[in-house]
Amino acid sequence: MSREPRRPAELVGRVFYSREAIQRGLLTKNDLRTSAWRRLFHNVYADARLEISHHTRCRAAASWLFPPGCAIAGRSAVALHGGATCGPDDDVEVVVEPSARFGPLAGLLIHVAPWRDGEVSRIDGIPVTTVERTCWDVARWLDVVDAVALIDSLGHIGAVGRTELDRYLVTRRGERGSRRFAEAISLTDPGAESLPESRLRVRLVRAGLPRPVTQHVITRAGRFVARVDLAWPELKVAIEYDGLWHHDPAQFHRDRQRLNRILGDDWIVLHVTSKRMREDFDGFLAEVRAALTHRTRPRP
Missing domain, CATH: 3.40.960.10 (VSR Endonuclease)
Structure with a gap:
């Protein structure tokens, strides 16, 4: 007869760092292999009964994996700003400053790029690129069709408008990616519903x-x-x-x-x-x- 998996009360309903749980004697490596726990990233686990959303994965990555100089970006940032959502199993998209040595890591899609002062804010304590910087990134990283769709989703909820995007474009004129960004914002329409x-x-x-x-x-x-x-x-x-x-x-x-x-x-x-x-x-x-x-x- 199989033994019930261990479920320490301290870890029920939580996301946790496995090394810390093992060091505290709450779990063993073998315990982590049971059906009681779900692996989110390397050394990051969750109670298997916990409903995992993309937001949960973003918070887990930022809480347990990010060194300084990392922020949620791209599609994941769109989702955290209230735009088009990502699936619970989708990779978390991250931008990393060149000086921050980080990755590669399964479950993360990492882009290495600098950001300016004020281009990273916090949502529920998670470092996230601002809406304008997020739009700039998706325009550079994605096909224009997909980029516009994501920018539309932010415009539809009023998170960003054409005026703000045009103003941001002025600050980026002449930089690599500025033409793609200009094309993307010229095609945006906040009336789109999907x-x-x-x-x-x-x-x-x-x-x-x-x-x-x-x-x-x-x-x-x-x-x-x-x-x-x-x-x-x-x-x-x-x-x-x-x-x-x-x-x-x-x-x-x-x-x-x-x-x-x-x-x-x-x-x-x-x-x-x-x-x-x-x-x-x-x-x-x-x-x-x-x-x-x-x-x-x-x-x-």
């Missing part, structure tokens, strides 16, 4: 299409009829990103009923799924071009 919608909009604009309006509200006689993800209102062409309907069939039917109301007003509504985005974006792009061209031609 990462896929942002990615779709940016890909359409970069393909040469006119910039669409996000979350456009369609009215009839001054009354609300529907809201669409992307639209060219003057042409009455709209796009809906179908992302979650397969998880919620009732929502899918409500959305379709909502969109059917605008067909009588001569709207063209195109639909795209994540699968189509991945596997046949060129085909979808051709359909959008055709719809816009059709509506642009003079009518007899």
Whole structure:
């Protein structure tokens, strides 16, 4: 009959440094291999019954692993600032000053780069790059489509605005990465409500299409009829990103009923799924071009 794993009261519901727990006699190395404990990073463990979020992993890394000169950055910083979230098992993204010798370490994605005074603040005691510096970093480190989506998520909650980003760009003019940052902020739109919608909009604009309006509200006689993800209102062409309907069939039917109301007003509504985005974006792009061209031609 197997023995119940040891669960010292001092460690229940906590994240802890394994070396310290062993030195105090609370656990042995063999105890750490049992189902009672979950390894987060090298020498950093948690009670296996504790719900682990990305925030938890960020705090654990900062508390037990960071030497001076380290800060949460990139996607992880976006999440801590309230923007797009990261999964509980995603690597924690970190920026490290060149003088701070740190890494590599499993579970951390480490970037070596200096930061200026005032570009690192604290959130719940965790060192995190400021919102503007975070946007600068994701624009340099990621593809522009993904970078804009993350910046959109921060803009949507009011964490940063175009004015602040433009002002920060002025301080970075001529530096490596400034052109990528300028392109990213030129494409941002705080109206975007999800990462896929942002990615779709940016890909359409970069393909040469006119910039669409996000979350456009369609009215009839001054009354609300529907809201669409992307639209060219003057042409009455709209796009809906179908992302979650397969998880919620009732929502899918409500959305379709909502969109059917605008067909009588001569709207063209195109639909795209994540699968189509991945596997046949060129085909979808051709359909959008055709719809816009059709509506642009003079009518007899």
